[in-house]
Amino acid sequence: MDLRDVLAINLRRLRHAKELSQDDLAYEAEVSRSYLSQIEKGKYYASLKIIEKLAGVLEVEAWELLKLPGE
Amino acid sequence: MDLRDVLAINLRRLRHAKELSQDDLAYEAEVSRSYLSQIEKGKYYASLKIIEKLAGVLEVEAWELLKLPGE
Known part of the structure; x- marks a missing residue:
């Protein structure tokens, strides 16, 4: 599993x-x-620009999009 | 401060x-x-591909590169 999957x-x-x-x-x-x-x-592999936008709409911090729950 | 700065x-x-x-x-x-x-x-705004490589060399999880210490 790489970052794309996470x-x-x-x-x-x-x-x-x-x-x-x-x-x-x-x-x-x-x-x-x-x-x-x-x-x-x-x-x-998305760019940080996209990740920033998606995190904003989902109301989470960007780093939370790259961390598996429970990791 | 945006993700690029973090x-x-x-x-x-x-x-x-x-x-x-x-x-x-x-x-x-x-x-x-x-x-x-x-x-x-x-x-x-780096891509996740680059972030994955940099995290690997620095021996941290990729999400740690996007999180401010103490956040």
Whole structure:
């Protein structure tokens, strides 16, 4: 498991916890829905710019997106 | 302060703690020295790929590079 997978797991978990669709999160974070979909599949190494935006919408600190729960 | 600044502060702190030069860290992490220099100045939003490599050399978890000490 690399950082792409950790990010993907956390994004899906936190997005569901806030009851947001991929469309909702993508719109709020100003990223494309297709890009977000790929990130949630662990396909891309996102940049910190994207991570900052996603964390802002999900109301968590950016580092929390890179840390597995319980780690 | 945005994520670029947090990353810059942590990189400089951890690199100095391991008594590595920018050349040393760049070489070990397989990034260019000039790119590392810019990241340590908070100029760039690095990608997770780079952060993963830098964390590996500095022997910390990737999320620790995005978290301010004491936060």
